[in-house]
Amino acid sequence: MTAGEAIQARPARRPLLKTIRESKVAQGLALMAPANLYLMVFMVLPLILITGLSFLSRGTYGEVEFTFNLSNYARLLDPLYGKILLYSLGVGLGTTVFCIILGYPVAYYIARAPARQRSLLLFLVLLPFWTNFVIRMYAWIMILRAGGFLDAFLQWLHITDAPLRLLYTPTAVMIGMVYEFLPFMVLPLYTSLEKIENAVLEAAADLGAPPTRAFLRVTLPLSVPGMIAGTILVFIPAMGMFVIPDLMGGAKTILIGNVIRNQFLTARDWPFGAAASMILMLITLAFTFYYTRKAGFSEELLV
Amino acid sequence: MSEKKPALWLRIYTFIVYLYIYIPILILIVFSFNTQKLNISWHGFTLHWYDVLFNDAQVRMATGNTLIVAAVSTVVATIIGTLAALAMTRYRFPGYDASEALMYIPIVIPEVVMGISLLVLFVMLNMTLGLVTITIAHIAFNIPFVALVVRARLNGYDNAIDEAAMDLGADEMTTFRRVTLPTIMPGILSGAMLALTLSLDDYVITYFTAGPGSTTLPLRVFSMVRFMVTPEVNALSTLWVVIVFVILLIGQIAQSRRI
Numbered sequence: 001m002t003a004g005e006a007i008q009a010r011p012a013r014r015p016l017l018k019t020i021r022e023s024k025v026a027q028g029l030a031l032m033a034p035a036n037l038y039l040m041v042f043m044v045l046p047l048i049l050i051t052g053l054s055f056l057s058r059g060t061y062g063e064v065e066f067t068f069n070l071s072n073y074a075r076l077l078d079p080l081y082g083k084i085l086l087y088s089l090g091v092g093l094g095t096t097v098f099c100i101i102l103g104y105p106v107a108y109y110i111a112r113a114p115a116r117q118r119s120l121l122l123f124l125v126l127l128p129f130w131t132n133f134v135i136r137m138y139a140w141i142m143i144l145r146a147g148g149f150l151d152a153f154l155q156w157l158h159i160t161d162a163p164l165r166l167l168y169t170p171t172a173v174m175i176g177m178v179y180e181f182l183p184f185m186v187l188p189l190y191t192s193l194e195k196i197e198n199a200v201l202e203a204a205a206d207l208g209a210p211p212t213r214a215f216l217r218v219t220l221p222l223s224v225p226g227m228i229a230g231t232i233l234v235f236i237p238a239m240g241m242f243v244i245p246d247l248m249g250g251a252k253t254i255l256i257g258n259v260i261r262n263q264f265l266t267a268r269d270w271p272f273g274a275a276a277s278m279i280l281m282l283i284t285l286a287f288t289f290y291y292t293r294k295a296g297f298s299e300e301l302l303v
Numbered sequence: 304m305s306e307k308k309p310a311l312w313l314r315i316y317t318f319i320v321y322l323y324i325y326i327p328i329l330i331l332i333v334f335s336f337n338t339q340k341l342n343i344s345w346h347g348f349t350l351h352w353y354d355v356l357f358n359d360a361q362v363r364m365a366t367g368n369t370l371i372v373a374a375v376s377t378v379v380a381t382i383i384g385t386l387a388a389l390a391m392t393r394y395r396f397p398g399y400d401a402s403e404a405l406m407y408i409p410i411v412i413p414e415v416v417m418g419i420s421l422l423v424l425f426v427m428l429n430m431t432l433g434l435v436t437i438t439i440a441h442i443a444f445n446i447p448f449v450a451l452v453v454r455a456r457l458n459g460y461d462n463a464i465d466e467a468a469m470d471l472g473a474d475e476m477t478t479f480r481r482v483t484l485p486t487i488m489p490g491i492l493s494g495a496m497l498a499l500t501l502s503l504d505d506y507v508i509t510y511f512t513a514g515p516g517s518t519t520l521p522l523r524v525f526s527m528v529r530f531m532v533t534p535e536v537n538a539l540s541t542l543w544v545v546i547v548f549v550i551l552l553i554g555q556i557a558q559s560r561r562i
Contacts, residue, residue, distance in 0.1 A: 024394055024395075025394070025395075025396045025397070027390075027394060028390045028393070028394025028395065028396035028399075029390075029396045029397075029398075031386045031387065031389050031390035031394065032386070032387055032390035032391070032394075032396065032398075032402050034382075034383045034386055034387070035383050035384065035386065035387035035390075035402070035405075035406075035446050035450065036387075036398075036402055036405065038383060038442065038443065038446060039405045039406075039408065039443065039446060039447070040405075042421065042424070042439060042440070042442075042443040043405070043408050043409070043417070043443050044405070044408070045424060046417075046420030046421050046423060046424040047408075047412070047416075047420050049420060049423050049424055049427065050416070050419065050420045050423055053423060102320050102323070103320075105313055105316045105317060105320070106316075106317050106320045106321075108313070109309055109313055109314070109316075109317040112309055113309075124321065124324075125321075125324065127548070127551075128324055128325065128327075128328045128544075130500050130504075130547045130548075130551065131328070131540065131543050131544050131547060132503065132504055132506075132520070132521055132524065132540075132543060133504050133505075133506050133521065134506055134521045134524045134525045134528065135331070135524060135536070135539075135540040135543060136327065136328075137528075138331070138524070138528040138532075138536055138540065139327030139328060139330060139331045139540070140327055141528060141532065142327075142330060142331070142334070142532055143326075143327060143330065145532070149330060179323070179324075179327070182320075182324070232410075232411070233410070236410075236411060236412075236413055237413060237414060239413060240413025240414060240415045240416065241415075242415055242507075243506055243507060243510075243525075247525075247528070247529065257413070257415045260415050260416070260419060261415060261419075264419050264422065264511070270423065273419060274419075274423075277415070277416045277419060277420070280413055280415075280416060281412060281413070281416050284411060284412070284413055285411060288411045
């Protein structure tokens with residue numbers, strides 16, 4: 001029900017403003033109305049449009065033909081796209097796992113730091129990410145390219161004597177992805193870890209648990225909500241990413257995001273691109289539902 | 304959690320991760336002052352690349368576009384998002400859960416999907432792609448984030464101070480303006496700050512909703528770094544880092560004074 005309907009349900013003679021002033025429900029609806037309207041038009045409607053589009057087909061000149069069919073989805077069953085999809089899933093999961101490996105100890109360290117230092121340490125994790133995304137990737141290009149900083153450093157240490165040629169490989173893509181999404185893992189993990197009360201850990205120690213056991217049986221389980229929130233925040237954007245593969249993977253790394261972008265901008269087969277988007281969206285939604293049902297939509301997601 | 308001194312390996316590990324975060328940024332900054340173009344090694348100090356940057360007409364235009372989009376989308380999204388946050392924390396109304404679900408869309412839908420679906424909408428509406436469509440798109444993804452941040456602030460709000468104001472004879476509007484609004488202002492400001500950074504940072508959605516002549520800075524930088532390395536981008540990045548740092552610092556100082 002919209003604000004308008006709520007008001008119409010009342011006697012028609014009452015002036016609108018007066019109704020809003022007197023009814024709590026009308027007030028709530030009126031305050032919510034701009035956001036609801038805006039998001040309906042510019043977020044929900046577009047998603048409905050591409051859902052419809054995914055069942056149409058492409059005409060000879062890249063125009064959309066209005067005949068209902070499932071051919072786009074049938075085309076996605078092609079092993080070529082199956083492989084790309086699996087590869088994207090792999091990259092998404094790999095990014096998530098590496099972000100946990102790098103991020104968990106850091107979040108743990110910050111959570112155990114003296115209270116005064118915590119916000120500074122957290123701020124330091126976030127600071128570089130207030131610069132621009134493309135700029136951050138450019139920095140990695142400078143480091144990873146043949147004859148770049150990493151090569152120079154390794155050769156100076158006499159670890160290698162030839163360029164590694166890391167740029168434009170899947171490894172480079174992973175390095176860029178992990179760098180880009182790390183703060184989205186650290187932040188929710190920190191929120192979870194910071195909430196664990198000292199008394200709980202002391203109780204574990206009093207009951208004779210050695211630190212490792214206390215960590216595995218107490219701290220780790222209590223930080224699961226943060227890990228799930230972080231996983232959602234990292235996996236979804238990583239899965240759909242196409243810019244990092246473009247910049248750092250050369251033409252060699254193609255993810256589902258690249259397929260969607262190409263269908264819309266170069267191949268101009270919008271219905272097929274829409275179908276690929278639907279599959280991507282279904283995967284990320286299924287993933288989100290599975291994990292939030294397990295842990296509830298936690299406030300860690302909202303940092 | 305406790306304030307016991309962490310294990311040595313944990314301290315070293317954390318330090319290394321911080322290095323991983325900061326080394327790329329430091330390299331960017333240092334080599335914006337390097338005389339040599341193929342900046343692998345240090346050759347000498349120069350401000351030449353800043354000069355090149357300031358005389359780059361395309362960068363200047365892209366900067367203007369970026370600032371316009373960021374300013375307009377931040378202001379609009381902050382207003383709409385704050386109203387929504389107020390509605391969701393202080394009122395119960397039909398469609399509450401659906402409204403809340405709407406707010407999670409930009410978190411659970413990949414950016415590329417949001418970008419192409421907006422592109423489809425704009426094309427169907429026959430809208431010319433340009434600054435207007437970019438701004439509309441930025442407002443859309445910013446509203447939920449502003450609402451989330453302001454809501455977090457409102458959740459800790461003590462309604463007793465509103466009641467006190469009304470007991471003293473203030474009407475609802477006066478109470479809101481003189482009591483509620485100033486109290487939640489830090490939350491609104493941090494929501495606006497988040498919207499601003501998201502807007503400045505966005506590449507993907509801008510990429511799909513931009514048209515000729517509406518290139519923003521991230522798009523411009525992308526085309527500059529796609530195939531080559533140029534210290535002009537280092538100079539731009541350095542300025543960007545410095546400006547962002549100053550803005551954040553001002554924000555921090557403003558907030559700590561208020562509280």
